[in-house]
Amino acid sequence: MFDKVRVRFAPSPTGGLHLGGVRTVLFNYLYARKHGGEFIVRIEDTDQARLVAGAEKYIFDCLDWCGLVPDESVLHGGPYSPYRQSERKESYRQYAEQLVADGNAYYAFDTPAEIEKMRENLKATGSNSLQYDHRVRMKMNNSLSLSPVETAALIASGTPYVIRIKVDEGETIPFTDMIRGELEFDTNNVDDKVLLKADGMPTYHLAVVVDDYLMKISHAFRGEEWLPSAPIHILLWKYLFGLDNMPQWAHLPLILKPDGNGKLSKRDGDRLGFPVYAMDWIDPASNEITKGFKEIGFLPGAFINLLAVLGWNDGTEQEIFSLEQLVDKFSIEKVHKGGAKFDFEKAKWFNHEWIKKLDVENYHGRVKEIFEGKGIKNIDDDYLHKVMNLVKERCSLLPDFYMQAGFFFEAPVSFDEVSVKPKWDEGKTAYFNLLISEFNSLKSWDAVAMEEVFKATAIAKNIKAGELQMILRIMLVGTKMGPAVFVIAETIGKEETTGRILTALERFNGLAATSA
């Protein structure tokens, strides 16, 4: 009944795009690509009160960064425009009215206060259900309890009303979820949800069904939090367009807080010290920044990768997947049913693997920006490139490059004197002075030649080479870290090397005096 696979992601631009959201897009995208179908992004902006300026653009920026480019959207165009629900407002009313005409929905005039009162009454009777449903609807103010004349008069007088779906009692609604299998719901527990709000906007329930139908969506993937309202959607499909035209459903598991207690939320990021949004989100009202994976130093491939395997795996031991591989291997049936706690340590491991795996060319620019941000100017691209290759295997996050390679650009300002002190004496001073002159007379400035001279000089002075190597490292780097010492020396050059040794020598000579 569907000529092709068409899936949609339908974000609400209320600010930020969290991990769960990105994973939903990802799975939508993967399914579409895998089956040669289309990926549509439609904006759900029917809740005017919660819309935030800039949030829509932000969502597309995130998708762009992740490489999940839609085939159709507000930005990319397409045959089913508009892709913004607020701009489709009028078409929803027509379907709502049709539902009323067919006896599957009704006008309801109850004020919020009246509904509140109904709930109070229900509570007083000890009822388990506080819902507006078949149990109470005949006692309320609606076109079912009122006569047609009264109803018409109310509408004519401009009384605000909503349209509610009429859910019959005692029915069982079965449906198949691609992840969970056969499910059924009892309509006795389903309430008469509002379909069209008093302001004429549809609620999500009406809007998804209508839009999915109009946009010929074949597969609908969304978070598990929507499972309880699935019966409403199925009823709507049955009443409006026929179950044969209904897309196949898949309800994705939730991403949970690492320490238990619920869905991962925006606030958990600050609390636990890691981002929960794809990219930095700046609230336009408060200017408050919520950190993003991009800005904290993640590579998009790693970000997508870690999200994909949170709740899904292909049954093999493979953990590192490129987007292309994911498209190839993804299968919705292998998605887990249970929610997964997010583990930031593992997330960093993925990024680490991606940094190692990718050629530095892929993130050279971002690292350069980080160095510039630290005040290092006039960076030579080839030099940075070389240095990045030297240290990439020890970086998990992009800013780690500064910590791991800053000394290639700036001489150390402090030295690990605690490590040097026990080893320091007059003999060392003599050795390093000799070493400088040996280095100066070196014909070729390369690591191998340097190491030879270094060792020969050590033998000449009768000092253990290993001990000296550690000291030389601290002289050049400041601490006990980094790649092979002679490679560092070769990279920073002869002038810089001898200069740093000289500087350190002055410092360490004082060390010997105080220790004596």
Add this chain to the structure above:
RNA sequence: GGCGCGUUGGUCAAGGGGUUAAGACGCCUCCCUUUCACGGAGGAAUCACGGGUUCGAAUCCCGUACGUGCUACCA
């Protein structure tokens, strides 16, 4: 409270009647390196509980517990 969904090491997970119950992250030990990392070799740690069904249950069934979601004119 009602209803839904779920539950394999601390975390992500494979496994769907017979397995020594994979693998990864993290943690620990050792090797490599007189640095940090990478890499390599090991280690500790798991089928929520109780009943069934069965020769045999992590796997199937029931119950309980726990977790989680929904219960708005929010999505």
